[in-house]
Amino acid sequence: MVLDEFDLIHRYFSRPTSTTVLGVGDDAALVAPAAGMQLAISADMLVEGRHFFPGADPYSLGWKSLAVNLSDMAAMGAIPRWFTLCISLPSADADWLDGFSRGLFALAEQYGVELIGGDTTAGPLTISIQIIGQVETGRALCRHGAQAGDDIWLSGPTGAAALAVQHRYGNLGLDAEDLVYCTVRLDRPEPRIALGRGLLELATAAIDISDGLVADVGHLAGRSGLAAHLYRATLALPALSDKALALPVFESCLLAGGDDYELCFTASPSCRSRLMSLGEALCLPLARVGTMLVGQGVDVLDDQGNPLSLARAGFNHFA
Known part of the structure; x- marks a missing residue:
């Protein structure tokens, strides 16, 4: 027909x-x-x-x-x-x-x-x-509202969607259970609408993670005229096998992979307990993953506080 x-x-x-x-x-x-x-x-x-x-x-x-x-x-x-x-x-x-x-x-x-x-x-x-x-009116979350000293929060783990992309390119092979999890994260992202509504009283700035964690935190920090430190040890890991987490490409997927559609947001340290309660109410693993500070740029710090070297920060639409 x-x-x-x-x-x-x-x-x-x-x-x-x-x-x-x-x-x-x-x-x-x-x-x-x-x-x-x-x-x-x-x-x-x-x-x-x-x-x-x-x-x-x-x-x-x-x-x-x-x-x-x-x-x-x-x-x-x-x-x-x-x-x-x-x-x-x-x-x-x-x-x-x-x-x-x-x-x-x-x-x-x-x-x-x-x-x-x-x-x-x-x-x-x-x-x-x-x-x-x-x-x-006047209450929308924007990228430019972060303040020096604010905590950086993330609504859930990153990296799994990017692993699914790498699997489809044939760059790696995921086991069946890991592939199902990563495929869902790539193909059926869940918008965090209820979280966004709950953050109106608590967050100072917000962005969704589409191009990669480091890149999108950089967008938020740049719009706020600040720098950001992300702490590698505090980043939640996706629910994957140890074999998948040990893949050489995993670190890049975690920090720069994109397609996660989790919310990254900033808030005053005084809001920590209320944010943890909000996360529990929504069954979301909200986690503090960094700090906003005076300066510019984004650094990912290791356990000793040293900046990690990153091959890339995120997806470039014209690269």
């Missing part, structure tokens, strides 16, 4: 909306933020061969395409409300579209976010989502 653009949209991407003034079907959607709220707007693009492997499972790709945008909302402490989808497709393959849309809407329904518009065209497989959320 050959689908044209309008059949495709109607069959796979048209859903009733309950939170819009006007949804899919017109030249633009109409939305109204709640009183006392600001809109938070972000967009991410995923390109086949650059951000995901050719032949990627469509359900997982639908899930992840939205998850990376939801993670941006989490980093701002925002409530996700609406999103648009622009997708370029090599062909209107019904089986692929069915899997992709099911993955997309499974996550959308989990977080109560509604598709309100977008566009489709023929071309190389490229997925671009714009997400719109809302956050109380």
Whole structure:
């Protein structure tokens, strides 16, 4: 069966909306933020061969395409409300579209976010989502709010998603159990929306870890006009076998791998006990992993306080 653009949209991407003034079907959607709220707007693009492997499972790709945008909302402490989808497709393959849309809407329904518009065209497989959320006026978490002396916190372990990438490239071989864990971390990231909301009263700055821990901490520190020290010994390790943790590439994956979508945030030392309670309430292993200080740049320190030498800090979109 050959689908044209309008059949495709109607069959796979048209859903009733309950939170819009006007949804899919017109030249633009109409939305109204709640009183006392600001809109938070972000967009991410995923390109086949650059951000995901050719032949990627469509359900997982639908899930992840939205998850990376939801993670941006989490980093701002925002409530996700609406999103648009622009997708370029090599062909209107019904089986692929069915899997992709099911993955997309499974996550959308989990977080109560509604598709309100977008566009489709023929071309190389490229997925671009714009997400719109809302956050109380003047209370959004930003990257520039960190203060010297703040603790640096991380919501969960890094490195497993990058190991899955290395496995798919054929650079290493993970045992079956490790591969399942790493694949889930890469393909089905869980946006930390509830944590972001809980941090509004506690954190001074936040960022989600997409390009690599050291790189993204560097973005946060740079926006705040500060330096950062990360303590290697305090970094939580992913739930992997000793064999996987001993892989030569693991250290680079842990510190610079990316695709983790955990939240990294800063907070005053006076907030430590409340943050630990928040982590327990959300079943998240929040951990203090560093300190913000006067200066610039990011150093990862070993047990003796000496800077570790890093081959790279994170993912470069144009390298």
